Amino acid sequence: MTERRTLQTEQISGHPGPVPGMGMQRNLEVCKLIDATTCIGCKACEVACVEWNDLPFQPTTFDNTYQTMPETNWNYWNLIKFREHQREDGTLMWLMRKDQCMHCADPGCLAACPADGAIVKYANGIVDFHQENCIGCEFCVSGCPFNIPKFNPATKKVYKCTLCSDRVGQGLEPACIKACPTGCLHFGTKEDMKMLAETRAKQLRDVSGFKDAGVYDPESIGGTHVIYVLHDAKNPELYSGLPKDPSIPFAYKAWKSIFKPLGLIGATLGFVGVVFHYVFEGPKREQPEVPPPKPEPPAGRKEL
Amino acid sequence: MNNGRDMTRPDWEKRIRRARELAAQYPAAAEVLGFYGEIAAFQREIFVAAAAENLHADPMRPLGEQLVRPAALGRFPALVELVEKKGPAGLAQAARELRQETPDEWRALLIKNSQPNGSDLTHRFFARACLQPMAEYLAFDSKVQFSGYSGPLCPVCGDKPQLSVLRPEGDGGKRSLVCSCCATEWDFRRILCPNCAEEDHGKLPRFSAEDFPHVRVEACETCKRYLKSVDLTTNGLAVPVVDEIAAAPLDLWAAEHGYQKIELNLMGL
């Protein structure tokens, strides 16, 4: 596959030994910038995603919202979430957030994934699922602070946005970016996007009166490679539950990387123990049953 | 909008690296690409020298007349030597002959062939190899404003285009042409023949082959000319001038089907 050739791998899930070729060359860290303040929820990005990734049609049902479906799905990786929010001054906001994989610098899915090579983080920041290695355990689902990986019951694999790693590997921007008619989506290096986002946030603060406008790039997971400009960066939860301080469950960090291996060593002590026991103490053999004592021989009688 | 030169800023390293990559990917073109890589490395020196000497073009005179300068001419012997050593048979032979000539004759050769329609094909190769980087530098340095220009000839030096490029614009690919002389890249509309201005979409077929997903032949049935286009919306890693060379089989196919290229590339393809 092309992207494997052109994208430098940085982290691989469940992989023995060091990541092959890590650190050989430095790819630029890429980033998608979503300006939630100019998104009009037109869903052109949703269509572009479905078309580029050849995702099969899925019947949907009306669910009291403009949102195409409640959450992203295994065959729907890019979903604009609509949330109505009434501000303190009584004015209404209709917050639209393009939901997709955030491509975390410290990906919870990858941490949780036990399968070798099923989740890969490239040096450019893209976190990609390789379904051929996926074992369908769905731990990534619980490891993700953004509820992104989705299970396909038919193939028993998990899928999510790849940030169009195939396109990025070819030097292109993701499909959603090129589709955006209002230009609220941008793609470039993390540095550039961060700067662009900050400039826009400043404009929002200075000109548009959103005093809490800011950039969402949560530090708690080392930042993400999809960042948002929000009207109210202090309350990202308003945007259909964007977590303020996303975190990876203890289970997949300290437990999985430290305590679990220690535990395994502990368990194998049982084996060591029994070996030692056998060697130093030896087996406990069955004792032949002694027949009931015979009547006492006459005193002084010598047996020998 | 084609506002700045950043997208066309010459990056010789990239060209050389890409030639190496493509040679591995397309073995059929390995010889051509290998030689191109050598030439590009040579050209880089002239470009760097021109930059170091802080040369400028006189905006009042045609660029083509201002190319033969010491920075280029002085490196001509090196080029001859390089071609003799690494070039294909025909060029190597020509190089051996050129080695015998005097610097004045070289100068004359360069001047004669720095204009379009230069006579001898091999001589034209030597002139282009030597003068292109100078032209490229001077064009880059000239800061000629051509945003909004959409004609068929190079807005800087007036030469013919040698290939076309599709760059991402929204959902589509915006076309630009690359000058055969100074490698300036300027916007040019889609569905329009750069040679005869044919606009009838039925007469402007685009031929492509699976071997080269990002390169296609943009032909015109009216004038029977064509250019190849390198589609950066399909492959953003492509370096247009190099990828165009790698897709040489498309040129052969086009030739076989009666199409003539508007301007051959440096490798004569």
Add this chain to the structure above:
Amino acid sequence: MATSVGRMQEKEPQFFAKLGHTTVHEGELARHSVYTRFLHWAYGIFFFLALFTGFATYMPFLFRWFAPAFGGPATTRMLHPWFGLGFVFFFGLQAINWWGPMKWTDTDSRWIKHLPEFLRSTQALEPEDVGMYNGGQKLQFWEIVVGSIVYLITGIVMWAGARTFGATSVAISYILHDISALIMLFGIFFHLYQATFGQPGTIQAMTRGTVSEAWAWTHAPAWFRQMTGRDPRQALEQERQRRIARERAIEQLARGGPAGPPGGGRA
């Protein structure tokens, strides 16, 4: 000499009684019914299947070489919960089967207190009040009972996944399942050892269903007493005393003095 099966504390469904029988030879005691043995091996097999698939799946950086045997990582992952269910099912039956004999008693508590001494084999015999199962065996049994329940609950949580139970539940389950597995793994080494090298003759109880009388009175004296009505312990003690005396006598004889216990005896 055959011993009555009816005196065993394990109940056996008719089906299994018909399916096989337990031949008890001279000098042997019937220890486990066919049903019990069947259950044991059933959950035993499932345990190891679950263990290996579990290893392959959840610690692949060490154990991914297990996976091909199960048809690749994905199938391995898919099979693991089913193996686990098999284990829990059969062990569940065994637990019902053994609920009585595994009841914890004061004897067991005492036994546990003296565990280090037993480990060091300072005594050739189990304490005389150890019945069918000693405290260690019971401890392991109850550990497995608790462990199985943990397995079952956390396994189902992880199986259904975050979609059903939420990410936090899965993450907690992940840890508990791991802990349960590690403890059980630790225990299983002792089980295997004791059944084979540690206490030779033990495994026969689960293969043929019988143990030698010697084994029985060595490792389960109270049970032996119950089964046979004999208590060879006193005889053994006397025999032991006798041997000690005899050895002393021989010693004295060798030194040329009269043999006998200090402070008097036969001389």
Add this chain to the structure above:
Amino acid sequence: MEVSRRTFFKAGLLGGVGLTVFGFDAAPLLAQTQGLKISRTTETRSTCPYCSVSCGVIIHTIGDKAKNVTPQVVHVEGDPDHPINRGTLCPKGSSLQQDIMNERRLTKPQVRRPGSTKWEDISWDQAISDIARLVKKTRDDTFIATDSEGRTVNRLESIAFTGGCTDTNEFNFLVVKTMRSLGLTYIENQARV
């Protein structure tokens, strides 16, 4: 792959000086050339039929009309040259391919006869002469040459024409020409609403 000498010369002579004059090894290139599967794409400028922004689109079709192969739409691209949309498309525009190549499209003239409960296929010729006959009958029955005050009105109030939103200007002119000539006063269009 065997490269015949003839092909070599033919392609060599036409395919630029690189092979013949410069002397590059032509064999591998010619071999690859012979193996190329070339497909011919036509790019057609069109205008999105939905809203009035008039986003430019480029429709890519494969198939050669000359060779009597029905063109197939392989891609609909936002026209990057178009000054308004600059290559972008909205969700409707992005799915235009589905609109063009849609299995629900009507492909045969059909008629539903009076009192019938079903559609019947009908030939074009039959449909057109039936329709012309209906129009003539209705017109001849109801044409108004002069009104109650004796003024010339030459109008036909019993037939209406309603046009759609993607009818072209040229078609609309033909509508005006034909329908006004029939005397129609009821010429209306989606534009009204």
Add this chain to the structure above:
Amino acid sequence: MTNGWIDMKNTDMMLIMGGNPAENHPCGFKWPIEAKRARNAKMIVVDPRFTRTAVVADQFLQIRAGTDIAFLGGLISYALQNNRINKEYVVNYTNAAFVVKEGFKLPEDGLYSGFDPATQVYNKSTWNYEEGGNLTGKAAAGATMMAAAMHAGAHPAMVVAAAATAAAKPGAPPPPPMLPPNVAYDLSLEHPRSVYQLLKKHYSRYTPEMVERITGIPKEQFLKAADLFTSIRKDGDTKKVGTIIYAVGWTQHTFGTQIIRTAAMLQLLLGNVGRAGGGVNALRGHANIQGATDMAGVFDILPGYLKVPVPNDKDFDTYINRITPKAAKPKEWDSFNYWSNTPRFAVSLLKAMYGDAASKENGWAFHYLPKVDRRYSVTDIWDDMYRGKVKGIFAFGMNGVAIGPNSKKNIEALKKADWLVVCELFPDETSSFWESPGITAEDQKKINTTVYRLPGAGFAEKDGTFVNSARWLQWKNAALPPPGEAKLDQEILARIFLKIRELYQKEGGKFPDAILKAAWSYTNPNNPSLVEVAKEINGKALADVTDEKTQTTIKAGQQLPGFGFLRDDGSTSGGNWLYCGSWPEAGPLMQRRGTEDPSGLGIYPNWGWSWPMNRRVMYNRASCDVSGKPWDPSRKQVWWNEAAGKWVGNDVPDFKPDSKPQDHMGPFIMNPEGVGRLFVPLGFVADGPFPEHYEPFESPIANPLHPYQSTNPVVKKFKTAMDKYGTPAEGYNVVCTTYRLTEHYHYWTKNNPMNVQLVPEPFVEIPEELAREKGINGGDKVRVTSARAEYIAKAMVTKRIRPMKIDGKTTYQIGIPIHWGYRGIVEEEGKTAKDLANELSPTVIDPNAHTPEFKGFLVKLEKA
């Protein structure tokens, strides 16, 4: 649009109202966003719902559907009172200084002068300018006259109306009132009957309190918005510019034309018309709706907005006299009065239609054209069909049943028709009317309509021109042939027409002349090439034609380069004067794809072709001050070049090129006055010279301005049994509005799986409070009932529509997207109730544009 899509990037201020461009024109909406991003432009969105456009707005105001005039009137009043206007512009480029005739009465009671209650029409003779010269400084006298009239005893309106009625002799219609050629004016704007003073007086009633009572917009919010919008004229600033953007949210009312007029008046007062980043911009809803109107796809005009002949036009000259306006202006000013060229346009059109059969002798075949003296709008078609008058109907791409209004009536009407010919791409509701829900097989046997369903060509299969909102003509090419047996629309139409012609030729029949003589010299008559038709529309010289000024001659047979060459002597033909110049001899300009934009203003003069004469911003003379200098030098469109003695610029001057600023020619060259009309004289607008707020036909309240004349007095009801109208008293107390969504396109994309996936089912948007009151949860099925029908769909319970206090009364609004019917992917899967949203809408229409009132009608809502 007066301006264009890209031009929106040049604006400083946007009022988006009656339109939802983010949802319905997403790719065009990039330009308002661009203005926000690059210029820090402000955006005010006023809508009954918090739409996706409102998402990016700086201020959103929720308005009750159908009260836009009240809001805009309030803005006008605010601008006037706070001196937030461009005075120079107003005095010189509008008719603010013109003095209105005595006897004209403002509608304090809801009626202008001249109303005849019996016929429900106005006699418009007092809606005129005063004859006379410069009255500047003579204000006092005027005031006295006015006062005298007011005290004359009887109500002036009644006097005038009576006089008018008396004057009208039966049989002989009164001569139509004319504009005075020499208009009285007062440049100080102080004359009490000056348009300016009348305007000020008229809108002084639109106080913030009144705006709140009518629209439901709280006073503070209104004032904030008014201050923001007019802030571009703060402290005499004339550099900044604001735009107003609207769509069918304004047109689909019984006073739609007047809403747009109010907006235009506001823009004139602010001096925003004709300027880059300004204007009044209609976002047309469909790809070629602009073109369909230009090309007279509607009953009341001929191509190029020529008026249709009426029975009283006894010959061509009478007709031409009637429809050609004469300049009416202050004597000292100049007026181009471009419509004075009407005879040239009309003769050329008739020559294009009838060729040699149109001669001077037969009045250019004038009587081949049907005469129209009543309304034949689309709503009337269904009404007349329902009443048995319309026997047959062609529907070429218009899904009349789904479009409504009152779709059930349309279905009933079709049952009574003899025949229906539908040309469509997909199975549609209209052709399937006889198998619509509720009609059993037994019923079907009783329906005697013959229905032909002909497979037409989709956009990709057709060439030809579409005209976008910005008046750009853009030719497109056919990419592939229609599928299966489907045919190009022009082939279907031509074959039907030629077959009819053949029948008339063979058999004769009623008045066959026009049919037989219609020019049809296309190379392939059965399938006319649209290239030939496009050239025919542009027009050509039939004899050599010479332009006197430039001495250029167009030879006979050559294409004309512009409408300046059209002649009224039969030496030219041209199908639509507005498009003349689009296909000159040099070739088709609408096929141009030049990407140059030298000015950077987004003009793109070489991309396609824009009518008139490639002008991208209309009335662009007004972008300069009186002396001919641009109001804002950074946004220069055209300007007076003294040296060259002509108007030059980045855009084509929409003006007489050599008219010196000193001549004071008005920039609004299409008006006989030459200036923009704040006051519309005579009958150009049927319901009053100044827009007045009237309640929607079905309204929850009586009009707070004049409760006894609540609705538009000149609106007429339809009267069949199926034309029912609801009142609050009958329980219809929820205001309902209809609209489209981004993800769908009318009744079309319900056939595309992708779009169906994005929004699968019909729904009704309901305010949370109303839902709570009715016990409705999101996703529940609800029944919406109007006086005409009921509609069942799922509820979308939302905060985005709030309950409103209307005249002190809590009022709810709900909204219904229109995209579903009974044919489509989900419909055929049985997933929806198969109702049409337009079953609910009322058959009541705007008196000027005849557009039905799809927005703001009354319904009941309950849980289904």
